[in-house]
Amino acid sequence: MSSAEVAIEPRIHYLNVDYGIKSWLLTTDHKRIAWLYLMAITFFFTIGGVAATLMRLNLLEPQGLLLEPETYNKLFSIHGIIMVFFFLVPSIPAVLGNFLLPMMLGARDVAFPRLNLLSWYIFMTGGSLMVYAVVAGGVDTGWTFYTPLSSLYLNTHVMAAAGGVFIAGFSSILTGLNFVVTIHKMRAPGLTWFRLPLFVWSMYAASIIFIIGTPVVAISLALMGIERFFHVGIFDPALGGDPVLFQHLFWFYSHPAVYVMILPSMGVISELIPTFSKKKIFGYHFVAFSSIAIAAIGFLVWGHHMFVSGQSVYAGLVFSALSMAVAIPSAIKVFNWTATLYKGSISYEAPMLYALGFIGLFTIGGLTGLYLASMGLDQHVHDTYFVIAHFHYIMVGGAVMGYLGGIHYWWPKMTGRLYPDGWARVAAIIIFVGFNLTFFPQFILGYLGMPRRYAVYPAEFHTLNVVSTAGASILGLGYIIPLIYLAWSARYGPIAGPNPWKSTGLEWTTSSPPITHNFEETPVVTEEPYGYDRLAEGIPVA
Amino acid sequence: MGMIASRREYQLHNTQTAVYEQFDDRTQQHEASSLGMWIFLATEIMFFGAVFTSYTVYRNLYTTAFEIGSHHLNTPIGAINTAVLICSSLTMALAVHAAQTGKRKQLMAYLVSTMLLGCVFLFIKFVLEWIHDYKEGFAPGLHWTYAGPHTNQVAMFFCFYFILTGIHATHMIVGEGIMVVLLYMAWKGRFSAERYNPIEMFGLYWHFVDIIWIFLFPLLYLLGAHF
Ligand code: HEM
Ligand SMILES: [Cu+2]
Numbered sequence: 134m135s136s137a138e139v140a141i142e143p144r145i146h147y148l149n150v151d152y153g154i155k156s157w158l159l160t161t162d163h164k165r166i167a168w169l170y171l172m173a174i175t176f177f178f179t180i181g182g183v184a185a186t187l188m189r190l191n192l193l194e195p196q197g198l199l200l201e202p203e204t205y206n207k208l209f210s211i212h213g214i215i216m217v218f219f220f221l222v223p224s225i226p227a228v229l230g231n232f233l234l235p236m237m238l239g240a241r242d243v244a245f246p247r248l249n250l251l252s253w254y255i256f257m258t259g260g261s262l263m264v265y266a267v268v269a270g271g272v273d274t275g276w277t278f279y280t281p282l283s284s285l286y287l288n289t290h291v292m293a294a295a296g297g298v299f300i301a302g303f304s305s306i307l308t309g310l311n312f313v314v315t316i317h318k319m320r321a322p323g324l325t326w327f328r329l330p331l332f333v334w335s336m337y338a339a340s341i342i343f344i345i346g347t348p349v350v351a352i353s354l355a356l357m358g359i360e361r362f363f364h365v366g367i368f369d370p371a372l373g374g375d376p377v378l379f380q381h382l383f384w385f386y387s388h389p390a391v392y393v394m395i396l397p398s399m400g401v402i403s404e405l406i407p408t409f410s411k412k413k414i415f416g417y418h419f420v421a422f423s424s425i426a427i428a429a430i431g432f433l434v435w436g437h438h439m440f441v442s443g444q445s446v447y448a449g450l451v452f453s454a455l456s457m458a459v460a461i462p463s464a465i466k467v468f469n470w471t472a473t474l475y476k477g478s479i480s481y482e483a484p485m486l487y488a489l490g491f492i493g494l495f496t497i498g499g500l501t502g503l504y505l506a507s508m509g510l511d512q513h514v515h516d517t518y519f520v521i522a523h524f525h526y527i528m529v530g531g532a533v534m535g536y537l538g539g540i541h542y543w544w545p546k547m548t549g550r551l552y553p554d555g556w557a558r559v560a561a562i563i564i565f566v567g568f569n570l571t572f573f574p575q576f577i578l579g580y581l582g583m584p585r586r587y588a589v590y591p592a593e594f595h596t597l598n599v600v601s602t603a604g605a606s607i608l609g610l611g612y613i614i615p616l617i618y619l620a621w622s623a624r625y626g627p628i629a630g631p632n633p634w635k636s637t638g639l640e641w642t643t644s645s646p647p648i649t650h651n652f653e654e655t656p657v658v659t660e661e662p663y664g665y666d667r668l669a670e671g672i673p674v675a
Numbered sequence: 676m677g678m679i680a681s682r683r684e685y686q687l688h689n690t691q692t693a694v695y696e697q698f699d700d701r702t703q704q705h706e707a708s709s710l711g712m713w714i715f716l717a718t719e720i721m722f723f724g725a726v727f728t729s730y731t732v733y734r735n736l737y738t739t740a741f742e743i744g745s746h747h748l749n750t751p752i753g754a755i756n757t758a759v760l761i762c763s764s765l766t767m768a769l770a771v772h773a774a775q776t777g778k779r780k781q782l783m784a785y786l787v788s789t790m791l792l793g794c795v796f797l798f799i800k801f802v803l804e805w806i807h808d809y810k811e812g813f814a815p816g817l818h819w820t821y822a823g824p825h826t827n828q829v830a831m832f833f834c835f836y837f838i839l840t841g842i843h844a845t846h847m848i849v850g851e852g853i854m855v856v857l858l859y860m861a862w863k864g865r866f867s868a869e870r871y872n873p874i875e876m877f878g879l880y881w882h883f884v885d886i887i888w889i890f891l892f893p894l895l896y897l898l899g900a901h902f
Contacts, residue, residue: 310711317710318710344714351722365816366830366831374733375732382728385725
């Protein structure tokens with residue numbers, strides 16, 4: 134077969150080289166593994182979403198509409214655990230990262246493809262254990278598994294749930310390891326560090342957190358399990374243990390983990406903004422280094438979760454100051470995105486709508502984070518709905534918006550097909566509106582003193598709660614619409630062509646969907662990324 | 676050059692030289708697996724690090740109790756075991772060297788010695804120490820009969836003792852398993868002076884497990900010891 138034929142009719146691609154369940158379950162192709170993750174986390178997102186819906190319904194009435202307090206506790210625990218460990222943490226790295234990283238590096242695959250597949254199986258094992266815990270009766274520890282509540286007092290399925298998180302952690306570790314090695318060792322000729330797309334930088338930063346942080350949370354959960362299983366004292370104060378130590382260990386991972394949730398999303402945004410404003414990103418180096426800075430400083434601020442735990446005032450002061458310092462690299466990113474938008478020729482495609490939504494919501498979430506990082510204010514709003522609103526603005530407003538934006542942006546590459554643009558824009562707007570309606574009232578509720586994790590509340594909070602629940606219905610609708618048209622598009626959507634958005638990234642130089650080993654010939658990189666100014670001069674991209 | 680054709684050639688070329696498809700050449704493959712192994716060891720350090728940290732915190736809080744606990748461990752046996760482990764590190768290093776120079780017989784011999792030394796370590800740990808500790812009533816949560824001062828805190832010391840040595844022993848058992856596979860591969864002649872990567876990587880792992888013990892021994896056995 135000659136190369137010309139292949140080039141004109143490249144109709145053997147990664148999706149159709151093999152058929153059948155087995156070819157998927159035993160695949161080592163990073164692009165197929167991305168799909169495996171996509172299926173899995175969509176499933177987990179649905180469970181988490183159903184739990185959220187039930188909670189919001191319950192809060193429609195001050196006395197609680199339909200749930201026993203105990204059931205409510207289980208629901209918010211399940212919701213939190215699943216959303217954090219089985220949706221947010223793996224979402225962008227495992228789906229988009231897996232799909233894109235090798236292509237963005239001009240590589241044929243990740244460094245360890247079989248390890249990559251193993252990671253998915255580990256993830257599914259952890260996930261199954263978690264689902265078992267839910268079905269068998271649930272947990273009511275909250276997603277933080279605080280001891281001694283989790284280790285001594287509860288007779289629910291803490292072990293299964295914590296075990297699920299423990300196991301899933303190894304999948305994160307292996308993914309992080311695979312990515313770091315891939316980024317270091319598999320770059321195409323000419324692809325220097327400062328020619329890497331910013332998404333790759335964000336994956337690198339997130340991987341570092343996976344590698345350093347995840348083992349710590351894994352072992353803390355294991356210690357908690359040992360305490361529970363053998364009734365020995367490690368964190369139990371009655372036996373001389375220190376429950377605050379558990380909190381230290383837990384947050385040593387879990388604060389950086391919130392950056393695992395947001396950094397990849399920032400990486401996506403850094404790809405979307407230049408593409409849809411047809412401009413080179415402003416301050417490439419700053420954006421790249423700020424990812425690393427966020428990952429690094431992120432490890433020093435865990436104590437801001439413990440201002441009221443009885444840690445010393447001095448520790449509190451230091452953690453407070455360091456926490457504010459993380460805001461600097463985050464702000465750098467926001468400034469650079471805005472500067473990129475400035476005087477760009479912006480087009481409002483669906484991915485761009487998500488990106489703009491991200492900037493708005495992340496800014497609100499970030500600024501309220503500064504409130505919480507200042508010790509005095511935190512004393513007032515600690516464990517109220519203010520906190521709930523803050524982290525939903527970051528994690529849902531930020532991370533999920535970035536995730537959806539990324540899915541919409543790279544969908545043509547993943548499937549070779551386009552989706553209905555009108556619907557996509559409408560959905561993006563519905564999500565934005567629904568989101569704000571759901572969570573903005575919660576800032577006010579929290580400020581007024583409504584505590585989190587209660588199934589009932591004083592009647593004075595009724596109106597705002599009704600608004601929030603109404604918003605949640607709109608938001609839920611917004612999440613369902615893309616599910617429908619994307620599923621439709623995967624089969625019937627119009628053919629996309631290799632580069633529908635006229636982007637400059639390496640991944641757009643190969644066919645859509647790509648062949649199994651991504652490129653016909655290993656690309657050689659000679660330029661910095663985001664050369665949209667070249668585009669303006671009329672030089673065509675592939 | 677036609678692409679498909681060249682890809683076939685390329686794969687053929689690689690099966691002959693035992694380079695996986697995703698890599699360009701053996702150097703890249705070698706560098707990738709070394710880096711991977713080092714990162715894995717970094718995660719291991721964080722893993723142990725969390726327990727070491729907790730241990731240190733409580734050791735500072737309950738110094739006397741931890742010293743009492745430490746006194747009930749059998750330091751001479753621990754010392755012997757330390758020596759055994761250091762010897763196994765030596766034979767492992769020799770195994771790596773034999774692999775690099777393509778000496779199959781030697782490689783197998785050194786692997787077997789490493790495995791045996793590992794087994795000796797595990798035997799001493801299980802039979803002479805753990806079972807003994809258990810019978811003496813030093814197993815918190817299972818069989819605890821110690822009734823001296825600071826009983827809760829001494830129990831905590833033994834908790835950490837079992838957790839730390841337990842995780843360490845688990846690593847050794849995993850290592851033994853991998854060595855069985857490596858030995859089989861060596862026997863089948865899968866290694867050569869060109870292809871010894873797995874042995875080298877495993878060597879790193881084994882040394883790491885030894886180093887962990889080198890920290891555990893003084894921390895658990897020697898603290899507050901009076902000579
Ligand atoms: C779809 C709309 C959503 C609604 C209506 C919603 C609602 C809620 C509610 C009512 C709570 C419990 C408040 C309490 O403490 O009593 C909660 C907690 C939480 N949510 Fe959501 N949520 C939504 C989406 C998400 C998403 C997408 C994520 C992450 C991806 C997420 C992560 C969390 C976490 C981590 C908690 C804390 C759980 C805990 O306190 O242990 N939520 N959410
Ligand atoms: Cu935090």
